[in-house]
Amino acid sequence: MSYIDEMLAFNKQFVKNKLYKSYNTTKFPNKKIAVLSCMDTRLSELIPAALNFKNGDVKIIKNAGAVVSHPFGSVMRSLMIAVYSLGVEDILVIGHHDCGMQGMKASKIIGKMAERNIKKDKLDFIRQCGVDVEKWLTGFDSAHDSVRETVNIIRSHPLIPSDVRVHGFMIDPSTGKLDKI
Ligand SMILES: [Zn+2]
Structure with a gap:
């Protein structure tokens, strides 16, 4: 059985057994936070667990490196929607050590x-x-410097209102320890 077949079989049971019930929430982030982080697999469950984000708490945008590679690309557009349509007040850019x-x-x-x-x-x-x-x-060259640069791009973006707070962090992909930049 391939992973896809296994996934589909699991999903059938998930829905049938109503396991979704504990995840039910709205599209509006309870904590009014948007996170831009790396797609690294070590962070998939680690970030929510280490930062106490439950389903429905935050908007999470992921890509390779947690970067804004274009000021009018899909990441900035997602942040626009997060701020203007979903009530986000804080944006967290979370890079990590040992980033690919x-x-x-x-x-x-x-x-x-x-x-x-x-x-x-x-x-x-x-x-x-x-x-x-x-x-x-x-x-x-440096994940640390990249986070700082990404924070600056978002903070100085002409369409991000000045009352939105933008923060930079580095997370340890082994321990989940978060450090402010
Ligand atoms: Zn990474």
């Missing part, structure tokens, strides 16, 4: 693309369309 985006090299990913039969002319075409592929696929 730290030191990530574009050349390495492009090399792996070639192994998976992505032809060079496709990359050339994307570059001709004005995408800086190397920049897009490059990580950061």
Whole structure:
């Protein structure tokens, strides 16, 4: 049985046994908090457990590295919705130690693309369309500095109201210890 089949079988039982009942809540975050964090699997359950976030408490936006890579991309749009439609008053950017985006090299990913039969002319075409592929696929030197930079991007965004508080943190992916930046 594949993981997908197992998942579907589990889901059937989950719904049948009404296990969803303890998760029922509204779309409005009880704690008026939005979190931008890394997609690292070590954080999936660790962040809610370590910070006492229950279902319905916070909006969680995740990507590789907990970054805002474009001021008018999907992360900022999600934060706009969180602030203007869902009542968020605090935004938490949570980076972590040992992040895969730290030191990530574009050349390495492009090399792996070639192994998976992505032809060079496709990359050339994307570059001709004005995408800086190397920049897009490059990580950061320091997760700590990246959080600080992301906090600044959000804080100084022209469409984020000045009464919204933006905070930066680093979390330890082993212990869940949170440090303010
Ligand atoms: Zn990470």
